[in-house]
Amino acid sequence: MPSVKNPNGPSKNRLANRALGAKMERKKKSEANRHKIAKTDSMRGARPGLAPTSGPNAPLSKKKAKKLEKRIAHALRRKMAAEGEVAMKDVEGVEESKPEEIDMETGKIE
Structure with a gap:
């Protein structure tokens, strides 16, 4: 009996197309994982x-x-x-003793 392909199986074109579709899906998934952007966000323009x-x-x-x-400050x-x-x-804070500073506007410089 001669070797004959099963006529009920998918054709070569259909198999090739299915493989191409799977390849494109894998490519898209790996690209999405690389950027870590959710699908819903990418639909919104991310x-x-x-x-x-x-x-x-x-x-x-x-x-x-x-x-x-x-709101956060109030909480x-x-x-x-x-x-x-x-x-x-x-309550007034306790003032620390500081050396007197010359006021820039009133102090005279010679």
Whole structure:
């Protein structure tokens, strides 16, 4: 009996195309792993030197950064107050003895 290929198997073209597709997928994955950028971020415009324009990893605007800084400072003040570390505004600090300095505006230089 002559050796005949199984007619129900995929053709050479289909096999070659499948191999090429797998090769391209591997290439994309290795490139993504090299830059460590999430797929969702890359969909939002992130590239190897650019942050995404939206989403949780997008850079904060200056306005939002200021608001966040205020919130964090306020939370720290609340935490310190809860622990009993209140900043004393009424008490004057103990002044250290310093040598007298000549005022630049009023001091005379000869």
